[in-house]
Amino acid sequence: MTLRFEPGDLVHHRLYGYRGVVVSHDPYCMAGETWYQSNKTQPVKEQPWYHVLVHDSGGLSTYVAQSNLEPDESGVPINHPRIGCYFAAFKDGRYILNDHHSGSCSI
Template sequence: MKESNCKITMAKYSIGDLVHHKLFDYRGVIVDIDPYFQLTDQWYETVARSRPPKNEPWYHVLVHQATHATYVAEQNLEPDSSDKEIIHPLIDTFFTDLKDGRYINSEKVN
């Protein structure tokens, strides 16, 4: 899908937000955001079985108590208000602290 062929929607979530996957019932933390689907059509056809919209934001999420990250459409996420930390081996690579239910990014942004 070409960017020019779709209307881009503003992301509902931000990097560091705790989220819950509504379909697969896991918790995680957002580490990156794509304004629209940016993987291959083959990946979409194979993995994205609920066929979420490609022209809405997609998120890279570190999965709690796992070693992998997932790529998730916005429609499949909801806020996780548990305020509990995410256990993941890469958490310290992206964040320095969990404060008020949100992870603080370890990089300084200009």
């Protein structure tokens, strides 16, 4: 399946309504079976999954299946304490990746 989002893209969760920014992706669900079974929606594992910093969450990040995401076309920056760990700037409605990611800011 083709990636729909890249790091720096703003996204909106279709079911839960939160906004966020993609920081990385996996070609399929890399989480363990226990985590997957505890996931309320349990979307198909064999699709791209994204690590997302959640807007106005106080620092929450989440792991989301592509089928649960849609583009966030608002053009409004994300408020998250770790934005600077991954991104250098916000331009034209998306974030620009840093040259390097801080080890103290892992997902």
